[in-house]
Structure formats: structure tokens, C-alpha cells
Amino acid sequence: MLVSLNWLREFVPYEGEVQALGDKLTMLGLELDGIVDPFAPVKDVVVGRVVECEEHPESDHLHVCTVDVGGPETLGIVCGAPNVAKGQTVPVAMVGTTMPDGLVIKKAKLRGVKSCGMICSERELGFSEDHEGIWVLGDDLKVGDKLVDALGLERVVFDFDITPNRADCLSILGFARETALAFDLPLTLPRLNLVESGGDVNEQITIRIDDPELCPLYNARIIRDVTTKKGPDWMRFKLLALGQRPISNIVDCTNYIMFELGQPLHSFDYDRIAGKTIRVAPASDGMKFTTLDGTERTLTGADLLIWDGDKPVGLAGVMGGLNSEMSAEARNVLLEAAVFRPGTIRKTARRLALPSDASYRFERGVDQVMNRFCIDRAAQLMSETSGGKVVAGVASNEPRPWKDRVHGYRHDRCMRLLGLDLEKDFAKRVFEGEGCAVDDTNPDNWSVSSPSHRLDLEREVDLYEEVGRVYGLDRIPAVLPKVAKALEGGVADSEYGFIRSIKLWGAGVGLNEAINYSFVGDEDLDRLQLPFDGRVHIANPLSEDQNVMRTHLAPGLLNTLKYNMAHGNGHIRVFEVAKRFFADAESETETRERLGLGILLYGPRHAADWPWGAADVDYLDIKGHVEHLVRNHLKLSEPEFELAKDHAFLEPCVEVRIDGALAGLVGKVKAEMADFYHARKDVWLAELDLDVLKGLSEAHAIRFAPLPVFPPSRRDVTVIGPATLTAGAIRKVIEGAGVDILESVELVAEYVPEGKQEERNLSFRLTYRSATKTLKDKQVDKEHQRVLEALQAKLPVHF
Amino acid sequence: MNDALKSFLEGLDGLAQDCESRKGQACSLKELEELRIEFLGRKGKLAKAMTELGALDNADKPAGGKKANEVKQRITELMDQMEAELTAAETGRVLSRFDPTMPGRKPWAGSLHPVTLVMQEITSVLAGLGFEYVAGPEVENDWHNFEALNIPPEHPARDMQDTLYVSDKIVLRTHTSGMQVRSMLKKQPPIAVIAPGKVYRRDSDLTHTPMFHQIEGLLVDRNVSMGDLRGTLTVFVRQIFGAGTNVRFRPSFFPFTEPSAEVDISCVMCGGKGHQKDGSPCRVCKGTGWVEILGCGMVDPNVFKCVGYDPEQYTGFAFGLGIERVAMLKYGIGDLRMFFENDVRFLEQFA
Numbered sequence A: 001m002l003v004s005l006n007w008l009r010e011f012v013p014y015e016g017e018v019q020a021l022g023d024k025l026t027m028l029g030l031e032l033d034g035i036v037d038p039f040a041p042v043k044d045v046v047v048g049r050v051v052e053c054e055e056h057p058e059s060d061h062l063h064v065c066t067v068d069v070g071g072p073e074t075l076g077i078v079c080g081a082p083n084v085a086k087g088q089t090v091p092v093a094m095v096g097t098t099m100p101d102g103l104v105i106k107k108a109k110l111r112g113v114k115s116c117g118m119i120c121s122e123r124e125l126g127f128s129e130d131h132e133g134i135w136v137l138g139d140d141l142k143v144g145d146k147l148v149d150a151l152g153l154e155r156v157v158f159d160f161d162i163t164p165n166r167a168d169c170l171s172i173l174g175f176a177r178e179t180a181l182a183f184d185l186p187l188t189l190p191r192l193n194l195v196e197s198g199g200d201v202n203e204q205i206t207i208r209i210d211d212p213e214l215c216p217l218y219n220a221r222i223i224r225d226v227t228t229k230k231g232p233d234w235m236r237f238k239l240l241a242l243g244q245r246p247i248s249n250i251v252d253c254t255n256y257i258m259f260e261l262g263q264p265l266h267s268f269d270y271d272r273i274a275g276k277t278i279r280v281a282p283a284s285d286g287m288k289f290t291t292l293d294g295t296e297r298t299l300t301g302a303d304l305l306i307w308d309g310d311k312p313v314g315l316a317g318v319m320g321g322l323n324s325e326m327s328a329e330a331r332n333v334l335l336e337a338a339v340f341r342p343g344t345i346r347k348t349a350r351r352l353a354l355p356s357d358a359s360y361r362f363e364r365g366v367d368q369v370m371n372r373f374c375i376d377r378a379a380q381l382m383s384e385t386s387g388g389k390v391v392a393g394v395a396s397n398e399p400r401p402w403k404d405r406v407h408g409y410r411h412d413r414c415m416r417l418l419g420l421d422l423e424k425d426f427a428k429r430v431f432e433g434e435g436c437a438v439d440d441t442n443p444d445n446w447s448v449s450s451p452s453h454r455l456d457l458e459r460e461v462d463l464y465e466e467v468g469r470v471y472g473l474d475r476i477p478a479v480l481p482k483v484a485k486a487l488e489g490g491v492a493d494s495e496y497g498f499i500r501s502i503k504l505w506g507a508g509v510g511l512n513e514a515i516n517y518s519f520v521g522d523e524d525l526d527r528l529q530l531p532f533d534g535r536v537h538i539a540n541p542l543s544e545d546q547n548v549m550r551t552h553l554a555p556g557l558l559n560t561l562k563y564n565m566a567h568g569n570g571h572i573r574v575f576e577v578a579k580r581f582f583a584d585a586e587s588e589t590e591t592r593e594r595l596g597l598g599i600l601l602y603g604p605r606h607a608a609d610w611p612w613g614a615a616d617v618d619y620l621d622i623k624g625h626v627e628h629l630v631r632n633h634l635k636l637s638e639p640e641f642e643l644a645k646d647h648a649f650l651e652p653c654v655e656v657r658i659d660g661a662l663a664g665l666v667g668k669v670k671a672e673m674a675d676f677y678h679a680r681k682d683v684w685l686a687e688l689d690l691d692v693l694k695g696l697s698e699a700h701a702i703r704f705a706p707l708p709v710f711p712p713s714r715r716d717v718t719v720i721g722p723a724t725l726t727a728g729a730i731r732k733v734i735e736g737a738g739v740d741i742l743e744s745v746e747l748v749a750e751y752v753p754e755g756k757q758e759e760r761n762l763s764f765r766l767t768y769r770s771a772t773k774t775l776k777d778k779q780v781d782k783e784h785q786r787v788l789e790a791l792q793a794k795l796p797v798h799f
Numbered sequence B: 001m002n003d004a005l006k007s008f009l010e011g012l013d014g015l016a017q018d019c020e021s022r023k024g025q026a027c028s029l030k031e032l033e034e035l036r037i038e039f040l041g042r043k044g045k046l047a048k049a050m051t052e053l054g055a056l057d058n059a060d061k062p063a064g065g066k067k068a069n070e071v072k073q074r075i076t077e078l079m080d081q082m083e084a085e086l087t088a089a090e091t092g093r094v095l096s097r098f099d100p101t102m103p104g105r106k107p108w109a110g111s112l113h114p115v116t117l118v119m120q121e122i123t124s125v126l127a128g129l130g131f132e133y134v135a136g137p138e139v140e141n142d143w144h145n146f147e148a149l150n151i152p153p154e155h156p157a158r159d160m161q162d163t164l165y166v167s168d169k170i171v172l173r174t175h176t177s178g179m180q181v182r183s184m185l186k187k188q189p190p191i192a193v194i195a196p197g198k199v200y201r202r203d204s205d206l207t208h209t210p211m212f213h214q215i216e217g218l219l220v221d222r223n224v225s226m227g228d229l230r231g232t233l234t235v236f237v238r239q240i241f242g243a244g245t246n247v248r249f250r251p252s253f254f255p256f257t258e259p260s261a262e263v264d265i266s267c268v269m270c271g272g273k274g275h276q277k278d279g280s281p282c283r284v285c286k287g288t289g290w291v292e293i294l295g296c297g298m299v300d301p302n303v304f305k306c307v308g309y310d311p312e313q314y315t316g317f318a319f320g321l322g323i324e325r326v327a328m329l330k331y332g333i334g335d336l337r338m339f340f341e342n343d344v345r346f347l348e349q350f351a
């Protein structure tokens, strides 16, 4: 909301610092965004007088002017405008002046004649679309003055951010009220000086309202014999200062009132209103209506229309109709000032994407009591600026007259809520200062009626806010609350704690935590050949590459890879903890969310070749991370790794199972897919379901095992078998041989005999130990032999 | 003194001199060991000399024995001395080859995302005050995200947040405030919870990303006041930005709180002065000395009614703050988009 300082001062005599006003209102909840000089683009333009004007010797349309700009010497300016003439007072842009469009005025030669400046048109200075000729100013302006000073243009405009509750502050008047309250200054409304010229408006128009809910008040006036022309300068300049382009005296008057008093108005061409009737009634579904911007719009039964005797003539509160628009030739104005149901206007404006200054105000609510003053002042201005005559009376229909809202106010309770201790008088001064009527007959529970412009004061608690706001929320003393707890409260191992522990593990084992957007594009999921079913789509995505929620963490992590590859980072070791989303009709949110952990490893195993030796990460690295997490960090059972066939984007793809539950996958991203992400080496991924891991770890309790007392005995065995036989299978047989004293099995060496690629030798170290005695070699040998026999019996191996 | 004794004693003296003269001969511990055997071994020179002791007169034996012991001790001393010198020389040789400046065999340095770091810091401060963590869905229904928070469908406050919709009634949560509702529906007061998490808006430019992180805090009990809110926020702001940080409450509007306030902190860049050392206006606070950091307020009675709490009995406060904003201020990160690009050179800085 832009607020012009001079306009504001017409209502309230604020003479303090400009910044101080902005700061004070900011602390009242009207946040100052900035202070601008609206006419800064023309600040260097000066007032000049054409002292000589001759035809250009070499041109039939150029003039050679001698212009006095108040300096010791006059300027020679070549001017092409047809209306330039000797004796005119004109705006001059001298050499060096930057024009609003960015053009810098330089010395020039036009057909052999030197030109030192430019005489400007209104359009060149951004004042109107008028470019018929140069702008001829009033002769009373002092030559040599800056144009902005000579015309008394506004130099200070505040830009405030208005929260949706403060509809009352969408006008200069609203800001004047707040300024008066803040600085304890008197507020003066403009004096009404409406001259009515006979007739009876009620004979010329009748207002009908179908549903009082949708339109509690409709006022109309008729102004006859208007001349549509350019509005007066004072009005145009004030509108320009607020960034509103002046259009014509009639339109400017309605805009002027809207900015000044907050009431949007509409002007119909009275002669195009059939049946001397205005009717406020809803549209019907599928109805077509052409608004004054020339666009045909399809309406619904939820849209509210203004009808005349036989057709719709306006989209209530949003935009007038083309069929009743005030044309330049129109003679008679039907002026509308109404109150519409905010939600209805908002719905229509949003559905038709037709936000306007008017709908913005109707959506937030306008002051019903002020309405009459607004239409009277608008009629006065319209009559004054157009020569029109105001027909006597107001055609008014108010099926729902404004009712004062009265709220209780308990001062003690207010003080407890705010944490303040103020005198009751303070609260009373606040309410009365804001225009509320206070009845304090009952000292413990006052009756406070809020004024019609403060639609946000709906409840007792809203009054508390006013007390706090005016006193200053910033002056409330800080105390620390005692947080009371129920005995059964206190969650020791919350989800957040689990997530935190996983993240600390990730950082601890040397991974960098990444955070990707939760959404990717369908294309990203399609590329990884993930199923379309079950995806959660965003109905109004910002872009197609953000239109679906991730069903896997992989697409995000692969995007991380791609970004880093593009920026020359070849070592990628990242992890991410985030949700995965699946459509679920059973859920109240239509979505099932699963917490996942993704790990991506790419590039060299170590940060530098020395002293580790150069090698790229492989399956054992990604698997090692998973094993470390499951066994060492979460202390769960040994995970099992099983090759899975035909996975969408991993090959090989290995399923991770813990106590039989599928906990996730590890594998290598298929080469053709990895290519897309600019990978030049293998990309290893793990995706684990943290909900599964969390469940398992909650069920798991650490039990202390007594330290062994008796010494171990070790036996090594090298198992020679086919290369397709997995280490896991061998280990399973060893562990399943039923040997009680077998304590542990470690793989210690892998060897592929030269020239025998189909064979593999795996050496295991078996540790035997008894909890009750020192084992004799003989006994260990016997048990070890049993293990070997089991291996030979169950697997195609020898030793 | 008889000749036999004299010759025995001279022999022993010669042995000592012999050993002394060969002091520099052993260049290594191995050579020294050979020398030791030559003199002190079972069949060494001293042992040989000692065989003559038995041939001495009984009266001479004590003198001869004493001398023999002295010589043995002397030779042993010499040997030990040589060994010490050789060992020192050897250690020196080894140390002279030891290079303490060789690069170490470092494990990879992992890191937590700056969002996680800030989130942990804030949650641990609040946990210390007694707030408990709660979590909830990121895809939320309209009721929890809007309606129960006093934001009916036609309310202009819906314009305050541009929403990403899954369907008419399902949205990506636009704030963590929906967790207030879920928490209050679950139990009766007193209630003190924090809800950190991802939130989504249909907004993407230099200062907005369509996903970001928030922490929501909620305290409901009898007699909770705005002073309590101010105290709680002051404590955690100071914990995060330093003890000298000031907090400013500005009246504002949120549909689910009444009164509502925006909270500014004194600018961390210029110390709240509004200008840099050279007098030019501070870019972080645009010269105001204050930086907006979060929104808060007293829970609106309509929200209490929605979850079945009696607003006459209970009051409460709620606040929500954006993590990225805090991280940007705290770490001096200028570009919001860096948070989600995951450039490892960015991530590694938070190790």
C-alpha cells in the first residue's frame, strides 16, 4: 500500500520526521517496506519559457526555440512539436538530464541547427499518454524552478506491507487514523461540499438486491451532463504519486476516492442501463459475460453480477461490463458504491485471475457506514471536474444495515495474556482512540463496540491485541515459562532422535549430508523406469521437473551427482535422510510417507592416492557402509545380502534383509542411466527404509555377554569351489554345521588361480572356543573336521 | 709379591687396556656383541685369564680375585658404554629418516547439512526448556494445514502463502503449524512441543525456494503469556546468535495467533547499528539494524475451539521460524539456492 505524505497531511497534521512516521507505524503493525520519491525520474526537469520560436530553415515541421531556463544564458532547442509557440511555459530537460525512459539528453545538431536540450511532452515525462505536442504549463510557474517543485509534486511516498486483517489501512484515511493514534494528533475528514441540482434519483433508478448476504448495501447516484476529459492536474498528480495512471476525469474520481477513503466505486453509462433498474443477483453456471477489457468470460453460479432491467452490466466488485462502460461520449453517469460479501468477490477474482485494486479491497471488507460519505464525495468531485449536475438524492438499498459489534473486555485477563500490568485507563484510551465506544459500567467486564472500519475487531481477544499493539508488544517483559509435564510424557527415543543419530553416523563415517527437493519430475522417475502407479503428483507444479513427489531418494541423489560432475567435483560421498511418498487411498492425507536413507558413492575410494593407493569405490564400499550402519551403529543382527533380479535402475541390485525384513537395496546404477547424470565411473547407491530400521532398533536391546575366560583355538581352511559359489553360502554351511564351540568365521583371503577363472579359492579363519574349559588340539581338530565334512557334503567344494 | 701374582695382575691390566684400546672398533651392535664374547664370553679372554687364578698361592688368591673382579667390572662398563653410544647413534640414524611432515592417513571428513546443524542447535535449546519433538506428514490435508488454523477457504490469508496442491483437499504443507493441530488433538494441556521439518510453497526466486525448513513451537497451559513467548524466543535467539543479540516484537497478523508478532533480531552483521564500519549502510539489514527472523503469537481461540480446548481455561503461544534464514545469517551464506544444490565443496564447509 502506497501512502503519499502530503495527502496524508490533509487528514492529520503530522510535521515530524518522515522516517520516524514509518518507524512508528511499523511498530504498530504496519510494516514500512520503503520510502520512495515517485517523481524521481523527472527530478532534473526544469521550468522554461519559450522566448523565441522560429521555423527551422531546413525543415517544414521543426521549430528553433530560444528557451529561458532561469540561467544567465538562454538555450537553443530544436523542437518538433506542432503546438510549440512563443511565450509558452514548458518543461525542459537540459543537457545531461536522464529521461524516465533512460535516455540522456545530449547536445545535438538537427538539420544543421544546434539543440541544447529538449522541450518535453507529458508522455515523455510519464504523466499521461498525451503526445500530441509539448506539455504547456501554467504561466504562473517560475522559470528555472525544478518542475517537481514548481508543480508541488509529492516527493515522499511510503510503501507499507498491509497484513490481510487490516482492510481499514487500504486507504489514506486508514493511515491517517493510525498516524493520529500514534502521535496523538487530531483527525480531520475532508469537508463535503456536494451541490445537488434537483430531480429525484429514485425516479430514475431503482436498486434491487436478491440476496442480502451477498450485498448488504448498494448506493447509487446519477450525475448528468458530464464531459469526459482529462482530470485536473492536482488530482492527476496525486494519483500518479501512488502509481495510478490517470485515465479521465470520471475514472480518476472513482480511483481517487478508492485510494483516499478505501471504497471502490464504479461508473456506468446511465443511458445504457435498461429499465431504470439495477439488480444485484448471482450469475448462472456457464453464462457468458464480456467485461470492459473486452474479454468474454464464462461465469458460474458463485459469481455475483450487477444487472440492469434485462442484462448483466457488471461483475460485482471485480470489473464492469463492456456493454455499460463510460465512453468518451457518455453524458450521464450512474455511480455505484456498494458493499459485497468478501468471500464471493475473492472467489470470482481468483477464479478469473482478475485481481484489481477494487476486488482487493472488497475481498478484505469495506466500511459500510462510510459508504454514503464516499459516494457523496465522489459525486461532488465528479461534478466539479466534469461540469455534470448531481441528481438529488441517493438510490439506496440496504437490506442488512450495519450493526454495531459489542464485545466484552476483561482487563485482568488481557493483562495475563499479554504479560503486562497496565492501568485500565490505558486500555480505555486505546479503544476510544480507535473509535470504539466503551461502556465500563461493569468494571470487570466492559462492553466495547468496535467501529465499522475495523472489521478485524471481531472478538474480545482482538481487543487484547489492540491494547498490546498500541502499548507496544516490544515493551512486554520477557520471562521464561515453567513447562509443566505430564508424568507419562517424555519420549526418550523420538523419531527426531533416531534421525539425528543416523545423520551423525553418516557424517561420522565420512559422508556429506545432502538435502534435495522432495519433488522431482515424472521424467526423473521415468528415466529410472520407476512405476507410474502410486506416484503423488502436484496439481500446480512450478515446473514439470518438480511435478511429482519422490518415490525413491535415488533421483535426488543422482541430481546431486550431476550437479557436482558439472562443477568438477569427482569425489562424491553423500547421504540424505528424507521422506518417500506413495499414493495411498486409505490415508487421511491420501499419501503414505516412508522415511528413507540414501547413500551415493562415486569416484576414488580415498581422498588422495597417497598413502592409500588409487582405486574407485566398488560394491564392498557401499555394502560396508550398510553393514557398519546396521551392525556397528544400530547394533542389529547381521544383514543378509541377496542378489535381486530385474531391478528398475540397479544392476547388480542386492536386497538387504535384517531378521528376514526387507530393509533396502544396494547396487550399481545401470550404466545407461548413470550416463545421463554425466557419471564417468560406477555409481553405487544404497536406499534403506529407516522406518524398518527404526522398528528393528526399538525392538532391540543390548545385552552384555561375559568376556571369554578360556583361550581360543584357530583353524584356517581354504575352500576351493566354483566362482559362482558365494562366500555367504559357504559361511552359512560352516555356521550351520552344528559345532557348538565354533565362535566366529572370518573371510581372510580371496584368490582366483591363474588360468582358472571359473574357480575361486576363499580362505576362512574359524575360531573355536569353549566357555567352560581350555580346548585340546585333538578336540578342535575333530570339530574342524566336522565342518569340512559338512562343506563337502553340501557344496561342490574341495580343500 | 711373587712373580706369579705379578704376572697374573699384569695380564689382567693388559686385558683391560686391550679392551679400552679397541673401544672404537665396534661399529655396530653386532660387532659389539662379538667384542663382548671375545672378552667376557665363556671362552673369552677374561675367562682364560681366570684359569690362572687357581694356580696362584692361596695367600695371593684374594688379591688376584679382587683384581679380576675390578677388571671384569671395568670391561663390562666399557661394553655398556659402547652399547649406549651405538644405540644412541642408531636411534639418531632412524630419527633422521623420520619425516613428521608427511601427509597423514586421514579418514574422510563427513559433514552435516547446515540446515541440520541449525535445526539441531535450535531443537536442543528448546528441548532444554522442556519442549518435546513431534513429527507429522509433509503431504497434509487442507483441514490440518488451513481450516483448523482459522484459515477458511475464502480467507485472504490464503494469499499469504502460495500453496502446492496435490488435490483439492490435499496440499504440501505450507508450514509446520499443522503440527500444532495434530499435537493438540492427541492430548490435553499442558503441551510443549516443537515440530521441525520441511515445508513447501509455490514460490521460486532469489529469496525463495519451493521447499525449505521450519521449526514450529507450541506451548499451551493455564496462564501462558506473551511474556513467556518473549522469554523463550530471547533465550534461543541468544543461544544461536550470541548473548548480545536483541529481540524486537512487531505486531503482525497470522490467522492462527492473536495477538501476532513478527520477531526481528539485532543484525548480526553490523551489530544492530545499521551501518558498516566505513559508515555505508549494512546490506543484511538494509540499514535498519534489524533482521526479521520469525513469526509468533498467542494461539487464537478459534484454533483451540477446533481441537476441543476451552479457550477460557487455556492460553498458549506458537512460533515458527525458517531454518535457512537462520543458517544464512549465522554462517553468512548469501545465496539461498546453494542449500539444495548440494555442491560438495559447499557441504564440506560444515564438517
Ligand SMILES: [Zn+2]
Pocket (backbone or CB within 6 Å): B267, B268, B269, B270, B271, B272, B273, B274, B275, B282, B283, B284, B285, B286, B287, B288, B289, B290
Ligand atoms: Zn545490519
